[in-house]
Amino acid sequence: MNLLALKPHNIAATLAAISLALMTQASIAQTPIDQTTMAKSATAKTAVAVTAQQQGLAISKENKRRDLGWGDSTADMLMLLKNQQGQQSTREIKIKSLENEHDGDKSLSIFNKPRDVKGTTFLSFSHTTGPDDQWLYLPALKRVKRISSKNKSGPFMGSEFSFEDFGSFEVAKYTYHYLGDDQLRGMDSFVVEQFPVDENSGYTRRVVWIDKQDYLIHKVEFYDRKNSLLKTLSYLDYQQYLGKFWRAQTMSMVNHQNGKSTELQWKNYAFNTGLKDSDFNRNSLKRVR
């Protein structure tokens, strides 16, 4: 990109264009734009707003791009629920996932604990546009039930994670706004606001901390429908798999409004185990353990 070829109306636009160019190279540290100076000029304000959206989108896209190509994965998830009195309960779920280049991912979740729901399985085909296709298998009746996927905001198994918190991150599901930079746990990070496109989402927005080095999410703040801070999610203990893919071993969600928390501990991550489409259908839903 030849910056000298640009004929900007004003300095603000030039600075914004330079910072966007620097961003796509992804290796140079970002200097924050002085937003106050920008806001003083009317045309500058429009230029900054568009750029902040573009930057937010670019950062989120890079976060997604760096995680492409994982193929298939399986992992065991231990969920620890804690209420205000400190009482704990556990959930154990095994999750199998299949990456889809052309559409959203397929996932199969097998519930092991609590014991009264043992053997319940959940199949989901997510789509980049339109609602996800979801089926639930109830082992006591041996019944496969197609369920509504509109329920995004409901709690997953009584925890502080909602159904939408578990869905795979798809760029098309949000609009973006870059807020600036921050230091989080000693890491230089971008702070991006993400606005869910789906009106059934339980959130007005999420504020995401993405580190500048590996483009991994380390913290998410969730704002409810009244735009009050509802929950904070921390991603901890990232480990790398296959020399490329990072997965957090611990995810800790704290609900500030009800004082409850849920911690997810991921174990036994395995990639490229040979899962295919035939492992994600209504028959495998009934027989998988």
Add this chain to the structure above:
Amino acid sequence: MAAACLSLSPFSVAAGLEVSGKVAIDERYFFEAGQYVNQLEHSQTSLLLEPEFYWDWHDGASSLTFKPFYRYDSADDERSHGDIRELSYLYAGDDWELRAGISKVFWGVTEFQHLVDVINQIDGVEGADGEDKLGQQMLSLSLVRDWGIVDLYLLPGFRERSFAGEQGRLRGALVVDTDNLRFESAAREQHVDLAVRWSHSLGAFDLGGYWFRGTNREPLLTPTQVGGERGLEQYYSQMDQLGLDLQATLGDWLWKLEAIHRATRADNFAAIQAGFEYTYVGVFDSSADLGFLMEYSWDSRGEGDAKNQGSSFQNDLFLGGRLALNDAQSSELLMGLGADLEHSGFTFLIEASRRFGESFKATLDINLLQSADPAEPLFALKEDDLLTLSLEWYF
């Protein structure tokens, strides 16, 4: 004892063996004494054991499941019974699977009546809703294709339906005779039945259609006299049945349809069960979900009379509500109302359930059966309003 139970988990006795299951104690309390002679008066306690043994090998491609069932009932001899719910071998290939042995198959999309669910016989003594099934011997092959899943069944052997005994409640004036069964087919219980089903998911639609040829799972009950005893004789005819099930999942709405056409030597008829389920996610700004259900039953036979067998669900309306709190204890409240539109009687159900600790679950049910019309089938059950408390331990 609670701590020991909490630490128990499916343990491996040998490589690839998993043991799990449930033990339950149920108490049924009938508010009124029974209408008929020798019926238990108020209290009926029972103990249920249902463990499950699972082995797999070849990296999960081959598996064997064994699930025996036993209920001991304090009052009704017919209700004390055992069954093999599952004893089957499953081999799963890439796009096909083969199952051999005793198993259970569920077909259907509706909630208040499972019209298309034909493979397994109803274990009638277990409960009024017909959802408990007896194991069925089968050899089945399932093929997965882009255009749907095709299931083929060979069903050797037939199971008779279970009914409450003389001391039991929730029965009519005459007790069903379980010793002298009549069959249309000379092969009786050894008749080999066949079924083939195609099912597919297309966008928001899930549909399935099947053809079944074999022994009618629904017996024709006729008054009889054996020795000096009056009872109801069971007659199992042969049938050809076509079934269709369809669900449209549109936003928060689930639209459901089940339909059958049954041809027997005596009669041909059609029946439909149709309705919807709507869920309101996050009611009153909470994390609870409220679901509304409504279904309608129609049967071309109507109620039937002395000469022609009819159906109890021939022109009936069902309404239901489900409140799920989505809390850590999975607390849920269900309410249901069923009414025969040709009579004034109705059935009402309220059910509350909740998990305790990590492995226990308690359920409380109240069933009200209201009828003032001697002409309707429900009249026989009008004194059988009951409360059921069930405590289950899962391991």
